[in-house]
Amino acid sequence: MVNLRADVAVIGLGAFGSAALWRLQERGGRVLGLELHDVGHESGSSHGLTRLFRVACLEHPGLPALARRTLDLWRGLARQDGVPLVRQTGCLTLGAPGSRPVRGALAAAEAAGLSMRQLEPAALRRQFPQFAGVGRRDVGVWDPEAGLCYPERAVCASVAEARRLGAEVRTRTEVLAVEPDAGGVTLHTSAGEVRAGKAVLATGAGLPALVPELPLVPRPTPLTWFRAADPASDAFTLPRFPAFVWERPDGDHLWGHGSDAQGGHDVKVGVAGLVDDTPFPWQPDDGRLAAAARRLAPRIATAFPGLVPHPVRTDPCVVTDSPDGQFLLGPLPHAPNLLVAGGDTGHGFKHAAGVGELLAQYVHGEEPYCDAGFTDPARFTG
Secondary structure (H helix, E strand, C coil): CCCEEEEEEEECCCHHHHHHHHHHHHCCCCEEEECCCCCCCCCCCCCCCCEEECCCCCCCCCCHHHHHHHHHHHHHHHHHHCCCCEECCCEEEEECCCCHHHHHHHHHHHHHCCCCEEECHHHHHHHCCCCCCCCCCCEEEEECCCEEECHHHHHHHHHHHHHHHCCEEECCCCEEEEEEECCEEEEEECCEEEEEEEEEECCHHHHHHHCCCCCCEEEECCEEEECECCCCCCCCECCCCCEEEEECCCCCEEEEECEECCCCECEEEEECCCCCCCCCCCCCCCCHHHHHHHHHHHHHHHHCCCECCCCCEEECCEEEECCCCCCEEEEECCEEEEEEEECCCCCCHHHHHHHHHHHHHHHHCCCCCCCCHHHCCHHHHC
């Protein structure tokens, strides 16, 4: 690859990058995608078989618009290749009435005009007995539009559609440096030099290395799956054990969903803060996965007595934290030809296609389909 040219280059073809590649090529022009690994790899943030899909997003009342746009785009993409990218089983948010998850879900629902159902403590315990140790005053908020999404499927389908529309994709290509200027962006890669009119950086945990002024911090986060203690019971299968976000009375923050034999996955449960702040990337057999599993077991035993508390599978993943927990999406103030997409603090995949659409609109100077000012990178870069 020597002196390759493109109208737009997308670096990193995970959740955001694959969607941006697709939505950009939908508009035409010469679009190039560069990926360090292979499409759909398991070395970053865009894997793990399943992710929660929520519409009443507790993290910010502006996020439901991105989730709904993602849902529309993924439905259309699924109709083309016959592979579902979202399964809407509903999502249960649990906690004290004043807890962040409950307050955030209700605020997002109100801002977006979503129809939500609130479960009082007695109804919550009666309808979902799998959740042990629910606080005396804890309530549940039911989001009927939520459920699961499938990250590897979505990434591969987005890249395949972009290629069908004419995008060029180069895998196993490392971007070593990025040089924006008034006329475009020069990318120095392991295979040569690329010149593009504009570039979208969607490299996940690698984003701080390419744009050091962004205050982003990679955080290792293991993905863990479990099985029911009673193999004959369906108490922990979808949809009886739905997607959930739970702030427990002891302060633990749990999330997950039930198993699905047809979907090929066991029960998935995650707990915030199980890995120390040792540096990313993961090193083979460095012990952090095993240590996280050990710390997780007593929490699972307390919260879900019906599960075997030791994970049957544990995989490495990494999220990239921003100071306020929100995305950084859009052009950099000092380099308008260079756009970034990252810093989602672990709640980004459900918005992937909507983020890709937003980035394509920024690149082409279109009116954004929603107000995403809260994601503007300028809030950190001045």
